[in-house]
Amino acid sequence: MDRTADERVRTAGPAPAGLDTPPANRISHPVRPGRWLAAGVVAFVLVWLGWSVAVNPNLHWDIVVDYQFDRVILDGLWVTIQLTVASMLIGVVLGVVVALMQVSDSRILRTGATAYVWFFRGTPLLVQLIFWFNIALIFPEIGLGVPFDGPKLVTWETNALVTGFVAALLGLSINEGAYMSEIVRAGLRAVDPGQQEAAAALGMSRAKIMRRVVLPQAMRIIVPPTGNQFISMLKTTSLVSVIAGADLLTVAQRLYLTNFEVIALLIVASIWYLVLTTVASIGQYFLERRFSRGFGTTVPGTLRGRIGRNLRFTGSAR
């Protein structure tokens, strides 16, 4: 249990000693037939659905079981995890940098940041992914050297450099950076300007004020939506199947193109996605608890409620 909540209970304290404990309130709750009826309908539908899924011969549960831990599927799962973690990490770093640019005193930095966010939030991620995958059509070679067509030290074939995985990583992380910067910026804005003044009055440098005073407080605002972004990213990675990203969905598709077990393999993939998002939700719960230190009331609900909420179909709006 959260420390501050405990504290409050304690200070509210038991009734002063010496008084008789009052008799327990006897409250008769009204019967609500509507609610019972609704619960009955829902229960019936659930059972019926479960039954038809279980006995449906088209679902090939035996195939699902066969493939759940298939080598190829596990490789795809691993790629999905790598893609999610890497693009979230890069996205968060990008987001922080861009958010700091947006609140900086330099107009050029602010304009650059705004343009970045405008572009990458304004175009569909799917388009961006295909674009990165085909980047060789614009820049057949990538080199290091003097800008503006000056001499190059080294050059690479773009096609060799930008594999499906690299294109996926570029697309996902750069796009994520744009969303993260908005989240970080909202967090920074939520910190009372008096905090910076108090820190400055102590003689702290701007960098230290950011790192020790502003960001830790902004984290409380930043962490919950970032957790949501992470969970959403787990699912969004499936988009890279269009550029042969070798992720979970890609390998599932590859398998069912040869054995035609479309539904069974989609179920295999879905089960893994559910496992990943559930695990991530649990992590999110503990992270949020860690970052709400010192802020009284912000206990992030129960763990079970949190998992349920995260698994709601939000259909990432990108």
Added chain:
Amino acid sequence: MTAPMVRCRQVRKSFGRLEVLRGIDLVIERGQVVCVVGPSGSGKSTLLRCLNHLEEPQAGRIHVDGELIGYEERGGRLRPLPDARLRRQRESIGMVFQRFHLFPHRTALENVMEGLVAVKGVRVADARKRAGDLLDRVGLADRAHHYPAQLSGGQQQRVAIARSLAMSPKLMLFDEPTSALDPELVGEVLEVMKDLAASGMTMIVVTHEMGFAREVGDHLVFMDDGLIIEEGPPREVLAAPAHERTRAFLSKVL
């Protein structure tokens, strides 16, 4: 004779077209407690914020302990001080705010340690010891591990005072330190400030507590509309204000 602790000469500050300070002259000797009073919007906070350069005055000079604040003079021209040197100046000037501005993600003890660790580079163990002593001094040793949200306003303000004192300042600025407090909590904060004054600290206190000004203050400054229009020993100014506007203001707050 050493330089006075604070010397302001013709300090001016505007926000856009609004002139907030219109030529402030003020001298404060070492160990003096100066109370600043005046109506809302007269520029009291802005003056304090100029003293540690949270605001940049547009004209005039401010010297604290003989050192020009926020600028260096080279070849007859003023240049902004490099950041590192401005920070050193701020380090030696404590500031206490009306709304405390404690760091909410740190406990009372960590708040007091913060400047020691992050600015002075004191080792954590030593900082903890020193912060503990300071909390003891403001009467909050038993609240060391509480977060600000778990403290009363008066307790928070006392932690804020301890946080400033941790930097061993030579000058303390108080901007209405008791104005955000419930009446019954004002006394505990004033008591700490009184002890501090008795220890010889030079203090500038913006306040509406005329009792404190009379009892603890060595000097009273009355500001109106960006100017100091009257100053002197608190008892004299309060008993017989010379200026019409001082009289009008005092009749409202007393």
